[in-house]
Amino acid sequence: GGLGLAAWSTAYFADLIINDDLDSIPDRFRTRLPESKRDDRPRVVILGTGWASLTFLRKLHTDEFNVTIVSPRNYFLFTPLLVGGTTGTLEVRSIIEPVRKYCQRADANEATFIEAECVSVDPKKKTIKCVDNSAIKGEVSEFELEYDHLIVGVGADNQTFGIPGVRENSCFLKEINDTRVIRDRILDCLETASYPGQPEKEIDRLLNFVVVGGGPSGVEFTAELKDFLHSDLLRTYPLAKRINVTLVEALPHILNVFDKKIVDHVEKRLQETSNFKILTKTAVTNVREKEITVRNDQKVESQIPYGLLVWATGNTPRKITTQIGQSIGTNIQNNRRGLIVDEYFRVVGAEGIWAIGDACIDPQKPLAQTAQVANQQARYLGRLFNHLAEDIYRQKVDDKPEVVPITPQQQQTLVIHPKHAELQQTFDNILKKQPLFKYHHMGTLAYVGDHQAVAEFKGDTSTTTFEGYVTYYLWRSVYFSKLLSLKNRVLVAFDWTKSTIFGRDVSRG
Ligand code: NAI
Known part of the structure; x- marks a missing residue:
């Protein structure tokens, strides 16, 4: 018991310190965005309900964004203890969590969950296509969603190396x-x-x-x-x-x-x-x-x-990760482990798509595909989005942005969405002011x-x-x-x- 408590508190405080979380205000102590101002919030679509996506959702100030989570499973699975379920050391129901629980903040549903599989993303139109892959299908079993920001946290698939059988x-x-x-x-x-x-x-x-x-x-x-x-x-x-x-x-x-x-x-x-x-x-x-x-x-x-x-x-990218890479272009997205991201987890070659966890790879600093990495990346990105909300979306663009021109190379690869085009430069400036992600x-x-x-x-x-x-x-x-x-x-x-x-x-x- 003593060892458990010591491990628990050490891990908790070490986590807070190394992730620089001490400077961010916990959700429950913030002034929430009033309902009357919520109409024109940026649409954030999160793909997946694993370590990366759920941690991001938990960190995100969901009142500041219009959040939708799309995943074929409506629960989070605590993977480090999964293997115990194969023999009955523990029951798997003990290590899953309903995602809908995390859609609620301040006693209200602040994020929408849809149980569906995202089968394709159109980075130019900024839309995703989803289908119902469960046993029960209604009259509507596929739909499209628009996004301003797409967070790809879909994890990885089982690697088989194409070995027959x-x-x-x-x-x-x-x-x-x-x-x-x-x-x-x-x-x-x-x-x-x-x-x-x-x-x-x-x-x-x-x-x-x-x-x-x-x-x-x-x-x-x-x-x-x-x-x-x-x-x-x-x-x-x-x-x-x-x-x-x-x-x-x-x-x-x-x-x-x-x-x-x-x-x-x-x-x-x-x-x-x-x-x-x-x-x-x-x-x-x-x-x-x-x-x-x-x-x-x-x-x-x-x-x-x-x-x-x-x-x-081991792991291999999921079909949707490969599809996103291909739709951006295999000349840009050509890594076999996942979507290539920059230092802020922006998917290279697409505006408004971000990737974290097993689905992404930063070729400059490749990391292992573990829960620990996904968790830290998601917390970083969640905090980054909260800063963007505070610095941009709450104030809109009334205050004069300090203009730092983006490079011609970036200009070529970015597809600017009309709705938030005017925010792009402010956006880049804010990002540049943020500390870079450091894995501990x-x-x-x-x-x-x-x-x-x-x-x-x-x-x-x-x-x-x-x-x-x-x-x-x-x-x-x-x-x-x-x-x-x-x-x-x-x-x-x-x-x-x-x-x-x-x-x-x-x-x-
Ligand atoms: P892995 O990629 O770590 O290991 C797969 C192993 O399979 C390699 O040693 C490889 O040489 C071997 N292999 C590949 N093809 C083979 C073949 N045809 N015949 C025989 N052997 C073959 O994969 P794993 O264990 O699934 O882990 C995936 C990720 O999850 C890793 O990043 C790992 O570190 C992490 N993980 C961490 C855990 C922990 O920290 N306790 C627990 C489970 C996973």
Whole structure:
């Protein structure tokens, strides 16, 4: 409890200080824009409800803008704890938050949420096209929206490298439903393997679980699986002792961005028991319904039969991110990781489009695609918009702007929207007065199973690493403190207590 409180308060105040948040007035202490003056507010459309978009929305003074959020899912998912849902360490409902709750400010709905998928953006007309991709469709199932500012915070998709059969046959580790599918399949494999007369070879296949990708996602999932097996499955299923787990990694080591000391520690821990092994220097090249083809560094190919295949080989841009890039022009937007942004997160080559989180890349200062980065970028951009509102939109252009000419190069690429064209120069001037975004790395934490975690804190010249039980409590405390609401904290605490005392539930459904 003490450690939790200390971690919580340190993280909270460190966050305030490093993000320069102390100078911004919290929303509840501000004088809100009166209703009578709200007609001509700039239209801000936010795409997505993940870390980037929701943090931006929470930071934004929503009375100053006409805000619409468009996303195919009406909830925010606390991704750092997602992997616990694959085995029932916690229930995924405990780590989601309804987005509509964050549309309300001062007891009124100040932002509009629309559950839809944005399928295209027209940067010249400044419009987006959206469709309903849910099961229930009404007479209207597609619509267009106009924007003055579009915030692209759509995250990223699962990377498959175009390897045949991946999408059809494997489970991913990104969305809520992925955790349900994985949990169900683990138990289904065990139940099916237990059929009377099931051939020995088929039992071996069904109980061979393969995880592809030795990044933090693949490693944390393998660790959860190890806990599930040792604490719960072995007690319940006689056949569970025949489960084999293989973590396949193309590079010579797992956790490539981590310090060597951590890598050695985790590799050793994960392979402590004979039924867990790490296959490095091995790439998956083909996936079929019941087996995968792998190729080692000697270019020798072999087949591995599996019952469960979990795919965690990193991120790739979403379709909408690629479409936005293409509509701006592939001569300008030519980065394979996401939309190229400038130092203020303006998408290069389009006026009024901003991108944050996994969907963006600043080629001058590329950052990892993590929740921590998305969170800091979104807070910065939210604060920037609040300043723009204070300095421009509240005063309009009555006060004489200090004119700083924009470069001819910028002039060429910017498509000025008529409605706010006159604001453009003031806008650029205000931006130039803002401090630039600076990412503060608070460290990396990962769960490695059996009540142990690893932590890495990188300084400019040295790296400090921690591993073991105390780090595990730090890991839990930090994530616990980062959960967005008291409700989620209560639910997560309850889930953790429940699974510790009674074990994880092994019923399907
Ligand atoms: P990743 O990109 O970090 O790792 C993917 C791994 O898959 C790489 O090591 C790559 O060599 C391997 N790989 C690629 N193709 C392969 C193939 N065909 N066969 C075998 N191996 C192959 O991806 P991950 O783990 O999904 O993480 C995505 C992002 O989220 C990263 O930025 C990561 O740092 C972050 N993350 C951070 C966590 C934490 O801090 N605890 C937890 C989960 C994710």
